[in-house]
Amino acid sequence: MGTIIHLLITVYQSTTHMTTRDVCFFDTHSHLNSTQFDDDRSLVLMRMKAQGVAKFCEIGYDVPSSQRAIQLAHTTPNCWAVVGVQPNHPEAADDPTWLDQLHELAQQPRVVAIGEIGFDHYHRKAPVAVQETLFRSQIALANTLKLPIVIHTRDAHADTLRVLRDVRHAYGVVMHSFAGDMAYAEACLDLGCMLSLSGPITFRNNQQMHEVVRTLPLDRLLIETDSPYLAPHPHRGTRNEPTYVPLIAHQIANLHQLPINDVASALWHNAHVCFDLEETHDTPTHT
Numbered sequence: 001m002g003t004i005i006h007l008l009i010t011v012y013q014s015t016t017h018m019t020t021r022d023v024c025f026f027d028t029h030s031h032l033n034s035t036q037f038d039d040d041r042s043l044v045l046m047r048m049k050a051q052g053v054a055k056f057c058e059i060g061y062d063v064p065s066s067q068r069a070i071q072l073a074h075t076t077p078n079c080w081a082v083v084g085v086q087p088n089h090p091e092a093a094d095d096p097t098w099l100d101q102l103h104e105l106a107q108q109p110r111v112v113a114i115g116e117i118g119f120d121h122y123h124r125k126a127p128v129a130v131q132e133t134l135f136r137s138q139i140a141l142a143n144t145l146k147l148p149i150v151i152h153t154r155d156a157h158a159d160t161l162r163v164l165r166d167v168r169h170a171y172g173v174v175m176h177s178f179a180g181d182m183a184y185a186e187a188c189l190d191l192g193c194m195l196s197l198s199g200p201i202t203f204r205n206n207q208q209m210h211e212v213v214r215t216l217p218l219d220r221l222l223i224e225t226d227s228p229y230l231a232p233h234p235h236r237g238t239r240n241e242p243t244y245v246p247l248i249a250h251q252i253a254n255l256h257q258l259p260i261n262d263v264a265s266a267l268w269h270n271a272h273v274c275f276d277l278e279e280t281h282d283t284p285t286h287t
């Protein structure tokens, strides 16, 4: 009897081990170039790999940070860059050549999207009209280069939807760190957007968001950490890192009552389709 139990435990353990090893995650939005990682960036890269976080996107927010994102993507295996001017950095446009510089950067190898771009009425670092000009000119750039766009929107759902409905960007739209009610989710889905879910969906008191996530179609979801911000439960309030992105996938699996493997493989597939990448598990730099 003891032997049978022992055998069953061994079989169970080997199965779980196998499944954990085979599951891979793609953190679609991180800021690993943040100074918050200056002391241990290489350790973070090792830790995330050990947790199956095999690929990630590094996101710029102005011209220099976009350059640094490309630099990271060129020196780190399985890292891609997203370049753009975020609405909280409107001073980036003080230099009249900013859009030309961005155009140049966006054509470099390993750049997969233009972002993060959009509106931020919470911080409101520039008038709405200025934010809109930045937003629209970068969507036009993405359109020229046939690249997807990654949207930052805070307290600005109406303006964001108004512009997206007007431009109908045809090369993919990612709603970064998606948050909102059912009506907003439906509006984004109707526009063909991918919804990228982050730490707040794991917060226990975020019942309204849990209800929304339950209704979202799996084939329209991505996961991200937005490191070093928005750490998921149980790391809430601490520095976030891509290592924690599986916690977002687990929460989606819980809310959808699906096996984690099914959810993880769908999310992995979606990220590759969205950024037009080959669905291999290891790719060299400079592809």
Ligand SMILES: [Zn+2]
Residues within 6 Å of the ligand: 029, 031, 059, 116, 226
């Ligand atoms: Zn971000």
